[in-house]
Amino acid sequence: MGESSARPLRADAERSVRAILEAAERVLSEDPGASMEQIAAAAGVARTTIHRRFAHRQALVDALALSAARRLAQAVDDGRPDTAPPSVALHRITANVLEVKGAWTFALGVPTAPGSEAAAIHQEMAGHCLTVLERARAEGLIDASADLHWVRRVYYALLGESLHGDADDTGVDTDTLAARVVDTLLHGAGPRRA
Amino acid sequence: MGESSARPLRADAERSVRAILEAAERVLSEDPGASMEQIAAAAGVARTTIHRRFAHRQALVDALALSAARRLAQAVDDGRPDTAPPSVALHRITANVLEVKGAWTFALGVPTAPGSEAAAIHQEMAGHCLTVLERARAEGLIDASADLHWVRRVYYALLGESLHGDADDTGVDTDTLAARVVDTLLHGAGPRRA
DNA sequence: GCTATCTGCAACAGCGTTGATGCATATCAA
DNA sequence: TTGATATGCATCAACGCTGTTGCAGATAGC
Secondary structure, eight states, rough: OOOSSSSOHHHHHHHHHHHHHHHHHHHHHHHHHHHHHHHHHHHHSOOHHHHHSSHHHHHHHHHHHHHHHHHHHHHHHTOOTTSOOOOHHHHHHHHHHHHHHHOHHHHHSSSOOOTTTHHHHHHHHHHHHHHHHHHHTTTTTSTTTOOOOOOOHHHHHHHHTTTTOTTTTTTHHHHHHHHHHHHHHHHHSOOOOO | OOSSSSSOOOOHHHHHHHHHHHEEEEEEEOTOOOHHHHHHHTSSSHHHHHHHHHHHHHHHHHHHHHHHHHHHHHHHTTTOOOTTTTTHHHHHHHHHHHHHHHHHHHHHHHOTTSHHHHHHHEEEHHHHHHHHHHHHHHHSOOTTTOOOHHHHHHHHHHHHHHOOOSTTTTTTTHHHHHHHHHHHHHHTTTTOOO
């Protein structure tokens, strides 16, 4: 439930919706207070066309958040959080998530409404995340006494930080960034044991 | 340079300015798009009074950001980043910064204009931060091959994450939070050596 | 080709916010 | 006390954004 309450849109209409969502992400990530007019211009579409598909501005934002949440969930699932070896899953998921999160900064930053489908997706992803961390702990990758909820928060924070891209990072391989995130999460900045 | 281009304000006027800045922080941290009217109400002041002290809305925001930057700089200095033993400085600065950052979430989140005084303060703080990290590395607290710029970014991210306060944290001692931040920064989540 | 759908354009009313002004009143400081 | 300063209040014009509507033309789908 989410996209189709009426019959499917015509081909061109669906193309418009996609263009609008992508343009909205592009514009709103640079200025969260941008007007519908600006979004419409970026989408190559008249403002009224946006209002035809999304009654209120909030409806557009919600749709955007939901769309991005789905992509992110897909990125997590692709990492096989339940079956792949923890270290592998951790790395793969990190790389996948970095990719998606970088492309949907605004949409994934929108606070999800308590009962919404987007919120449910995010909760489910948090669950998957904890699963991976638990499996990692069981294998000794994470300290036995660690508070996994804190670890998860740190993980999220590191993911977010990786995306700011302080000059040096521009153009760096996603896998390299992911490796750094995972390494920092597990070992911090302290001296390495021989 | 910053506060006094004309002669000092009268006592009650200065009180108003303080009330306005504090109210602005309170209101804007909950809704960055809040109107001047809402801020004025929260400050117990007429909207026109705000406009008397701050010509544009942006002027108010800038003043707020500058005020908060100064407080944060003070918090850093109080930790003696140049003279105290690195581990001590790291902990003290972290605790101090957590205190200030928690109270001025919005003001410290405002993007600082390139040439502004606030930007200069933030740059100086970044410098102090790197100094502490270098001294910590010299003492072996941080790995010799570590990229201190990345470490600093991670440190900032951990500070930010500590302030979200996921239920459990509410009412927890600042020193405890600081200890967790520093510990995570240095050791990550991996298993501890005996 | 025919029809239903989609789109752009233009115009509209409504709304909230901003920033400015004048004036009467309250408060501080000397 | 007295003069300068600060404040509240009412009012104003201007602006931008939102959301809606009607219509004519373009496009997709059968």
